[in-house]
Amino acid sequence: MEKQPRLFSSEFFHKNRQVELVLSRGVLAWRELDKGGKRGSDIKSAPETAHGHSVQVCEIVAVHKTEGDGKDQGSNRSRKKANKHVLLLPYAFTAFFVRRTQQHQWRCSEITFHCASHSLREQWIQALSEQLSSLTNRPKSLLVYINPYGGKRRGKRIYEQKVAPLFRHAGISADVIVTEYANHARDHLKTEANLDKYDGVVCVGGDGMFSEVLHGLVARTQSDHGVDQNQPDAQLVPCSLHIGIIPAGSTDCICFATIGTNDPVTSALHIIVGDSQPMDVCSVHHSDIFLRYSVSLLGYGFYGDVLTDSERKRWLGPARYDLSGVKTFLSHNYYEGSVSFLPAEDTIGNPRDKLRCRSGCHVCQHKPSSKDSEWDMSEEKEKFNEGGSGGWSVIRGKFIAINAACMSCACPRSPKGLSPSAHLADGTADLILVRKCSRLGFFRHLLRHTNKGDQFDHAFVEVHRVRGFRFQPRHQEPVSLEDLSEAPKKTRFGTMCSAQTTCGYGAAHSSWNCDGEILPHAAIQVSVQSRLIRLFARGIEEPQRFTFEDPSSPWALEPGTQQPAA
Numbered sequence: 001m002e003k004q005p006r007l008f009s010s011e012f013f014h015k016n017r018q019v020e021l022v023l024s025r026g027v028l029a030w031r032e033l034d035k036g037g038k039r040g041s042d043i044k045s046a047p048e049t050a051h052g053h054s055v056q057v058c059e060i061v062a063v064h065k066t067e068g069d070g071k072d073q074g075s076n077r078s079r080k081k082a083n084k085h086v087l088l089l090p091y092a093f094t095a096f097f098v099r100r101t102q103q104h105q106w107r108c109s110e111i112t113f114h115c116a117s118h119s120l121r122e123q124w125i126q127a128l129s130e131q132l133s134s135l136t137n138r139p140k141s142l143l144v145y146i147n148p149y150g151g152k153r154r155g156k157r158i159y160e161q162k163v164a165p166l167f168r169h170a171g172i173s174a175d176v177i178v179t180e181y182a183n184h185a186r187d188h189l190k191t192e193a194n195l196d197k198y199d200g201v202v203c204v205g206g207d208g209m210f211s212e213v214l215h216g217l218v219a220r221t222q223s224d225h226g227v228d229q230n231q232p233d234a235q236l237v238p239c240s241l242h243i244g245i246i247p248a249g250s251t252d253c254i255c256f257a258t259i260g261t262n263d264p265v266t267s268a269l270h271i272i273v274g275d276s277q278p279m280d281v282c283s284v285h286h287s288d289i290f291l292r293y294s295v296s297l298l299g300y301g302f303y304g305d306v307l308t309d310s311e312r313k314r315w316l317g318p319a320r321y322d323l324s325g326v327k328t329f330l331s332h333n334y335y336e337g338s339v340s341f342l343p344a345e346d347t348i349g350n351p352r353d354k355l356r357c358r359s360g361c362h363v364c365q366h367k368p369s370s371k372d373s374e375w376d377m378s379e380e381k382e383k384f385n386e387g388g389s390g391g392w393s394v395i396r397g398k399f400i401a402i403n404a405a406c407m408s409c410a411c412p413r414s415p416k417g418l419s420p421s422a423h424l425a426d427g428t429a430d431l432i433l434v435r436k437c438s439r440l441g442f443f444r445h446l447l448r449h450t451n452k453g454d455q456f457d458h459a460f461v462e463v464h465r466v467r468g469f470r471f472q473p474r475h476q477e478p479v480s481l482e483d484l485s486e487a488p489k490k491t492r493f494g495t496m497c498s499a500q501t502t503c504g505y506g507a508a509h510s511s512w513n514c515d516g517e518i519l520p521h522a523a524i525q526v527s528v529q530s531r532l533i534r535l536f537a538r539g540i541e542e543p544q545r546f547t548f549e550d551p552s553s554p555w556a557l558e559p560g561t562q563q564p565a566a
C-alpha cells in the first residue's frame with residue numbers, strides 16, 4: 001500500500017522574516033507571516049500559489065544543511081540584522097529547486113530557512129530527503145560522453161562549468177568519457193560499456209553525438225535480446241536506459257524539440273529530476289541491409305545536398321549550414337523517383353491540424369485501434385518488406401525535396417520546425433514532398449519555416465502522416481518507353497533534366513541526410529519504430545497558469561497538518 005505523505009507545518013525565518021513552511025501532498029510551500037504571526041506579503045523566488053510560494057517536491061534538486069549565516073545577502077543594515085538572527089537562529093537548511101524562466105529555460109534556485117531548533121531542522125531535512133528518495137525515476141549514476149569537437153568546440157567546458165556542479169549537488173555520480181574519435185561513443189556502448197551500473201547515458205554535443213549514443217544503445221539492446229537489426233520487419237526491443245542530451249552542437253534539434261530550448265543547464269535539470277519522454281525512431285534499410293536510425297530529419301534532395309556540401313566546410317562550425325543552404329538553394333536541383341508510403345490511419349492528428357506536440361501530449365497518448373497498433377506485426381508490414389502494395393499509396397514525380405520528420409525538428413533556425421505538428425511518440429512520421437517548382441516558390445516555402453506562415457500551403461507541397469515509406473530514385477527504376485523521352489540527359493556540365501524551364505539543372509541523384517549523416521544509398525525503405533527510446537525530457541511545456549482557488553494548494557490542508565516537535 002502506498003504510504004500517505006506526512007503533512008508538516010512549521011515556522012521558520014527566511015531573510016529575517018518569519019515564514020510558515022508546509023510540506024504536503026508532494027508540495028513544499030511557504031508564505032510570509034507578519035509580526036503577529038499572521039499571513040503577510042509574499043516572498044519572491046518560487047511560483048506563487050494562492051497565498052504564497054510553492055515548489056513540487058519532484059522539482060527539488062537537493063536539500064542541504066546550511067550554516068546559520070546561510071546565503072542571505074543584502075545591505076549592511078540587513079546583514080547586521082541577519083547576524084543577530086544567526087545567534088538566535090543558528091540552524092538552517094537550503095532547498096535547491098527548479099525555477100522556470102523565459103523560453104522554456106530552467107534554472108536552479110535556492111531558498112534558505114532558519115530556525116532555533118536543531119531537531120526541527122533535522123526533521124525537515126529528513127522529511128524532504130525521504131520524499132526525494134522515494135522518487136525512483138531519478139538517476140543516481142550516469143555514463144557521460146563528451147564530444148570535444150561538436151558545435152563551437154565548447155562541449156567540455158559546458159559540461160565542467162555548468163553541468164557537473166549540478167550533478168554533484170543532486171548526488172548523481174557520473175563516469176565521463178571524452179571521445180577521441182568519431183563513433184567512439186557508439187562503439188563503446190555497443191560492445192564495452194557495463195550498462196548495468198548506470199541509470200542513463202548522457203551525450204554532450206549535437207545531433208550527431210546524440211545519434212552515436214542512439215545507435216550504440218539500440219544496437220546493444222537488440223544484440224542483448226538476440227534481435228537482428230538487418231531484418232526490416234524485426235520487432236525491435238525498446239531501450240531500458242534513458243538518454244540525456246546536453247546541447248553543445250550546431251543544430252541541437254533533438255534537444256530543442258523535446259525540451260523547447262537548447263540550454264545546457266535546463267537539460268541538466270531535466271536529467272536530475274528524471275523526466276521521461278518516449279520517442280519514435282525510424283529504421284532505415286536498403287534491401288535487407290540495415291543502414292541507420294533517424295529521429296529527426298530524413299531528407300533527400302535539398303537537405304541531402306546541403307549536408308553533402310556542408311561536410312566539406314566543417315571548419316566553419318555551425319555557419320557551414322547557412323553557406324551550404326544558400327549554395328544549394330541557388331543550384332535549385334530536382335530529382336525524379338517514386339515514393340510509396342503507408343498512411344497512418346486511425347491517428348487523432350494530421351500534419352496540418354496545428355495540434356502541437358507538448359508535454360503530456362494527448363495525440364501521443366492516444367491508443368490506436370488494434371489495426372494500427374498491430375502494424376508492427378501486421379501483414380501490411382510484411383507486404384511492405386516484400387515490396388507489396390496493399391494499403392500503400394505511390395507518388396511518382398520530380399522533387400526538390402523529400403523529407404520525413406519523426407518529430408517537429410524545431411531548432412533555433414526554425415523554431416516551429418520542419419513539420420510543426422509532428423509528434424514525438426505517436427508511432428508516425430510526417431512525409432513532406434516538395435515537387436519541382438520555381439525558385440521563388442521554393443524560397444517562400446523555406447521562408448515559412450521561420451515565420452508564422454504555413455509551409456505546406458503551396459500547390460507544390462504535400463504532406464502525409466505515415467508509418468513507413470520507400471523511395472526509389474528514377475535512374476534505378478525500370479524505365480518505360482514513354483519515360484525515355486523525359487530521361488535526364490548528360491551534358492558537359494553534368495546531368496541535365498529535359499524540363500528545365502522552371503528549374504534549371506537537375507542532377508541524377510541526391511543523397512539522404514539522416515539526422516546529419518549522409519546515407520550511402522538513395523533507394524531506401526523506412527519504418528517507424530514506435531517509442532523505441534526514452535529521453536530525460538518531458539516535451540515542450542505550455543506556460544503555467546496558477547488558479548487562485550487551486551484545490552491542490554497546500555494552504556487548503558491546514559486542518560490535518562502535523563506540527564513537528566521543536
Ligand SMILES: Nc1ncnc2c1ncn2[C@@H]1O[C@H](COP(=O)(O)OP(=O)(O)OP(=O)(O)O)[C@@H](O)[C@H]1O
Nearest residue numbers: 150151179180181205206207208209249250251252
Ligand atoms: N572526438 C571526436 N573527434 C572527431 N569527431 C567526433 C568526436 N566525437 C564525436 N565525433 C563526431 O562529431 C560529429 C559532430 O558532432 P556533434 O553532433 O556533437 O556536433 P555538430 O555536428 O556540430 O552538431 P549538430 O549535429 O547538432 O549539427 C558527430 O557525428 C560525431 O560522431
Ligand SMILES: CCCCCCCCCCCCC/C=C/[C@@H](O)[C@H](CO)NC(=O)CCCCC
Nearest residue numbers: 207251253296297321325409414446449515516
Ligand atoms: C530564407 C530562409 C530559409 C531558412 C530555412 C530554414 C529551414 C530550416 C529547417 C531546419 C530543419 C532542421 C532539421 C534538422 C536536422 C538535423 O538532424 C541535422 C543534424 O543536426 N541538421 C542538418 O542537417 C542541418 C540542416 C540545416 C538546414 C539549413
Ligand SMILES: [Ca+2]
Nearest residue numbers: 280406423428
Ligand atoms: Ca512521431
